[in-house]
Amino acid sequence: MRAARPAALAAPVIGILLALVPVIAPRNVSLLNLGFFTFLYVARGVAWNILGGFAGYISFGYAAFFGLGAYTTALLWLRGWAPVATYPLAGLVAAAFSLVVGAPTLRLVGPYFSIATIGVGEAMRILALNLDRVTGGASGLNLPTTVPSKGWFYTAALVCAAVSFAIAAGVRRSRFGLGLQALRMDQEAAESLGVRTALFKNLAHILSAFLVGACGGLEATYLQYLHPDSVFGFTESISLVLITLIGGLGTLWGPVLGAAVFYAVQDYLLASYPTLHLLVYGVLLILILLFEPKGLAGLAARLWRRMQVSR
Amino acid sequence: MYTAQDLISVGISALLTAGLYAVMSYGLAIIYGVMKVINLSNAGFVMLGAFLTLVYFQQWHLDPILGAFLNLPVFFVMGWLVYRLLVRRVMTALPIASLLLLFALWLVVQNVALLIWGSEDQSIITAYTYKALALLGFRISLTRLLVFGVALAVLTVLHYGLGHTYIGKALRATVQDPQAALLVGIDTGRISAVAFGLGTAFAGFAGGLLALLFSFTPDFGGSFQLKSFTIIVLGGLENLAGVTVGAAILAFAESFAVLFMRASLQDVVAYALLVVALIVMPGGVAQLLARSRS
Numbered sequence: 001m002r003a004a005r006p007a008a009l010a011a012p013v014i015g016i017l018l019a020l021v022p023v024i025a026p027r028n029v030s031l032l033n034l035g036f037f038t039f040l041y042v043a044r045g046v047a048w049n050i051l052g053g054f055a056g057y058i059s060f061g062y063a064a065f066f067g068l069g070a071y072t073t074a075l076l077w078l079r080g081w082a083p084v085a086t087y088p089l090a091g092l093v094a095a096a097f098s099l100v101v102g103a104p105t106l107r108l109v110g111p112y113f114s115i116a117t118i119g120v121g122e123a124m125r126i127l128a129l130n131l132d133r134v135t136g137g138a139s140g141l142n143l144p145t146t147v148p149s150k151g152w153f154y155t156a157a158l159v160c161a162a163v164s165f166a167i168a169a170g171v172r173r174s175r176f177g178l179g180l181q182a183l184r185m186d187q188e189a190a191e192s193l194g195v196r197t198a199l200f201k202n203l204a205h206i207l208s209a210f211l212v213g214a215c216g217g218l219e220a221t222y223l224q225y226l227h228p229d230s231v232f233g234f235t236e237s238i239s240l241v242l243i244t245l246i247g248g249l250g251t252l253w254g255p256v257l258g259a260a261v262f263y264a265v266q267d268y269l270l271a272s273y274p275t276l277h278l279l280v281y282g283v284l285l286i287l288i289l290l291f292e293p294k295g296l297a298g299l300a301a302r303l304w305r306r307m308q309v310s311r
Numbered sequence: 312m313y314t315a316q317d318l319i320s321v322g323i324s325a326l327l328t329a330g331l332y333a334v335m336s337y338g339l340a341i342i343y344g345v346m347k348v349i350n351l352s353n354a355g356f357v358m359l360g361a362f363l364t365l366v367y368f369q370q371w372h373l374d375p376i377l378g379a380f381l382n383l384p385v386f387f388v389m390g391w392l393v394y395r396l397l398v399r400r401v402m403t404a405l406p407i408a409s410l411l412l413l414f415a416l417w418l419v420v421q422n423v424a425l426l427i428w429g430s431e432d433q434s435i436i437t438a439y440t441y442k443a444l445a446l447l448g449f450r451i452s453l454t455r456l457l458v459f460g461v462a463l464a465v466l467t468v469l470h471y472g473l474g475h476t477y478i479g480k481a482l483r484a485t486v487q488d489p490q491a492a493l494l495v496g497i498d499t500g501r502i503s504a505v506a507f508g509l510g511t512a513f514a515g516f517a518g519g520l521l522a523l524l525f526s527f528t529p530d531f532g533g534s535f536q537l538k539s540f541t542i543i544v545l546g547g548l549e550n551l552a553g554v555t556v557g558a559a560i561l562a563f564a565e566s567f568a569v570l571f572m573r574a575s576l577q578d579v580v581a582y583a584l585l586v587v588a589l590i591v592m593p594g595g596v597a598q599l600l601a602r603s604r605s
Contacts, residue, residue, distance in 0.1 A: 058407055104590045111349045111410045115540050116589050119582040122537060126579050234533065238418075245411065276426070282418030289412045290400055 011169070015162050022151035032150040036222065038263045039157035040215050043164040045243035045255030045262075047211035050168055051204045052241070053250035054177060056184030057106065061117030062240050064101070064124040065094035065209040067232035069216025071128070071135055074143055074226050084156075087217040094213025095206045102205040106198070109187070121237050128228035140227040143220065153222055160218060161256075164211050169252055171207070180204055184250075212240075235278075242281045246288060248297030257296045313570060320449050325559075325566035327451070330459035331520060332558035333466060336539040336546075338513030340554045343543060344486035345506035347406065348398060352413040353514050353539060354532030355420035356386060360518020361527045362428055368435050375435050376461055379519025383512045390511025394504045402503075424529035434526035458520045465516065466555070473551065482506060486549055534578055541585040560584075 018035070025031060044066070051057050069090035076086040105116045128135050135141060147153075171177040182190035183197045191197050220226055230236070239262065247258020266277045292298050335357065342350045363385065364378035373381070397416065401408040442453040473479035484492040485502045493499050521527070521535070538561060545560050546553025561581060568580045 056405075056407070058411070105586065108589055110406050112589055114407065114410060115349060116586050119537055119540075119585040122534070123579050123582040123586075126576060126582075130573060130576055238414075241411075241414075273426075276422065278418050279422035279426070282415045282422065285415035286397065286412060286419070289408055289415065290397070293404070293408070 011165060015158070018158055019155065022154050026149075026151050029150050032154040034263070034267060035154045036150070036157045037267075038260055039154075039161040040219055041239070041243055041259035041263050042256050043157070043160040043215050044212050044240050045247065045259045046161070046164040046168045046252075047208040047215075048240040049244045049250065049255045050171055050180075050208040051201075052244055053254070054168075054172065054180040054184065055201055055204045056110075056250075057201065057205075058110075058114045058241065059117040060114055060234075060237050060241060061101075061119075061121030061124075062209075062212055063232050063234065063236035064121050065098060065212040066216040066219075066236050067124065067128060067228065068094045068097055069213030070220035070223075070226055070231040071141075071216075072213070073217030073220045074141055075134070077143060077221070078141075083217070083221040087214045090217030090220075091210040091214035094216065095210040098205045098209030099202065102202050106201045106205060118234075118237075121232070121234065125228055125232035125234070128232050135228055136226070137228070140225055143224045143226065145224055147221060147224065153218075156218055160211075160215055165252075165256070167207065167211070171204075172252060176200060176203065242285060244295075246281065246284055246295055248295030249293070251294065251297040254295050254297040257300070261296065316448075321566050321570065322563075323449060323451060324455075325563045327455045327459045328566065329555075329559040329562035330462040331517070331524070332538065332542055332562055333555050334462040334513060334520065335517040335535055336542040336554050336558060337466065337469070337551075338510035338517070339539045340543045340546065340548075340551055341482070341506050341513070342510035344549050344551060345482060345489075346398075346402065346503045348402075348409045348413070349540075350413050350510060351410055351536070352393075352416040352420060353510075354536035355417040356389070356511050356514035357518040357521065357535060358424060358527065358529060358532040359420055360386060360515035361522035361531060362424060362433070362518075362529075363515070364519040364522045365433055365435055375437060375519060375523040376457060378522075379461070379516050382515035382519045386515030387508040387512040389508075389515070391504050391508035393511065394507035398507060399500075399503075421529050428529060430528055430530070432526045432528055435522050437523070440523075454523050458523060461520065470552075478502075478505060482509075483551070486551070534581075537578075537585060538581045541581045541588065544585060544588045 021035060022032060044062070048059070048062055052059060069087075072090040072093045073083060073086040076089065077083050101117075101120050105113055105120070108116055129138055131137070132139075171180070179190065179195040179197075179200045182193070182195050183200060187197055216231060220231070243258040243262045244255045245258070246261060247256065248254025262281070265280055269277045269280070288295050292302075294301070338356075339350055339353050342348055360379070360382045363382060364375050367373035367378040367381060368375060393416065397412060398409055401412050437454075439453050439457075443450045444453055444456060445451075473483055481492065481497045481502050482505065484495070484497060485499050485506075489499055492502075518532075521531075525531075542557035542561050543554060544557070546555070546557030561584065564584060565577055565580050569577055
């Protein structure tokens with residue numbers, strides 16, 4: 001427990017420091033954009049980790065929640081709602097869908113759940129492409145251009161990331177979080193000890209879907225143009241898998257580290273080699289699975305221990 | 312609404328598709344059967360098979376069907392190496408580890424292909440690509456017929472090999488019970504490497520055949536990947552003969568679904584079947600029939 005204390009203090013300190021950036025540099029658009037996208041990835045990675053890391057259910061279908069959130073905000077915004085007011089609803093729509101999908105698929109164990117979620121995610125993308133009366137279909141959907149400043153977006157994404165992180169930290173420490181960990185290790189043993197596994201898995205799914213849906217709403221406000229292939233795309237789903245696995249599956253700080261690395265690499269390589277970043281992540285993921293299953297967070301912890309010993 | 316003529320021609324088309332689907336999914340079924348590994352990199356090797364066939368065609372004017380056959384040994388070696396160098400190392404970890412590893416490999420293969428060949432649509436046009444045969448009043452594309460014939464022939468040879476050679480019997484024994492196979496002196500480690508090689512060889516082979524029918528990009532294969540899963544789940548994951556049944560069910564379901572819904576929604580049939588089949592009948596159609604009989 002002693003080791004947890006500096007880490008518990010680190011999060012609010014880092015959060016406050018980051019919140020000062022738009023005050024100090026309100027005109028540095030590229031920095032604010034970098035922050036916006038990174039924080040949104042942090043928020044989604046941390047949320048995905050609640051089900052994928054804590055409970056061990058690796059989903060390849062989170063684009064469905066992100067896309068539903070994005071389209072919920074977009075459609076309400078076009079009907080005159082203030083975007084901010086739609087984010088909770090975007091989350092709720094995603095959460096409701098996660099219950100519909102999760103109730104049957106969360107009965108599947110390990111790899112079968114993963115495969116089923118690929119099916120659900122891709123089916124949603126194709127449905128979104130074909131429901132052109134609602135989503136604009138393959139020609140996309142143009143959104144209002146009256147948007148807040150970059151500084152506002154930066155702060156909003158930071159708040160999303162902070163809320164996600166606080167919820168994940170809370171879950172991890174609670175009985176609920178312990179239950180999730182127990183069912184990840186051995187579902188039957190957990191059940192026999194009185195953990196309500198079905199309820200817990202679905203709650204974790206709903207919670208993370210809600211957060212990802214709300215993030216989708218915020219991103220829709222920023223993008224001003226939605227296309228089913230981007231917000232419902234498979235790349236969106238695998239981003240969250242990669243962020244968490246590279247950062248450290250099941251750890252609190254893993255997805256944060258993972259998202260920072262993920263977006264930095266993507267931003268750096270996107271300009272010159274539009275697809276090379278996925279190659280880099282693929283190689284990185286192979287190395288991590290072979291040598292350091294706890295990801296960058298595990299690597300950092302290992303280096304930290306080594307430094308302590310040598311001191 | 313539809314004439315008998317229409318329905319028969321849809322049926323013929325479904326049958327031809329089923330042959331292709333079966334070849335495409337066999338590799339997945341072998342690998343799953345022997346080591347319970349879900350090979351998410353299958354699509355990557357299917358795509359690579361299509362591109363290598365294109366390379367043979369452009370460099371040596373090698374016919375795509377021969378190219379598909381040339382892929383068999385090439386991809387066998389590739390698969391064998393992937394097993395020895397990567398998959399074997401995570402076999403002791405959780406089952407999800409091998410799935411994620413092969414998913415990462417898929418990303419790598421896909422993006423290496425993108426670096427080499429770019430993202431433009433590629434296709435192989437042979438002298439017989441646009442030919443069609445007239446059979447009892449139905450026009451059937453020659454390439455589709457050829458692909459079906461070749462697929463059928465190769466599956467027959469494989470079936471014979473599994474039933475009558477030592478390796479084949481050892482492989483089937485490992486599918487049925489790895490522990491018992493080990494007890495009777497089967498080197499299951501070697502069988503796993505062979506199975507992975509064989510599975511990958513089939514992916515490359517299927518890629519070669521697909522290249523004859525469709526245009527392709529490095530992204531090619533994603534939707535086929537999910538269809539292959541649907542097929543092996545419908546066939547009853549550990550049942551190698553079930554693959555043909557699963558392929559036929561999916562091909563017919565998809566082909567006839569188009570009569571009732573938009574063609575662009577066709578893929579949803581496969582995805583919905585996948586999720587339903589995983590949940591309702593993990594043992595496949597065979598188990599479902601057995602259950603209803605008892």
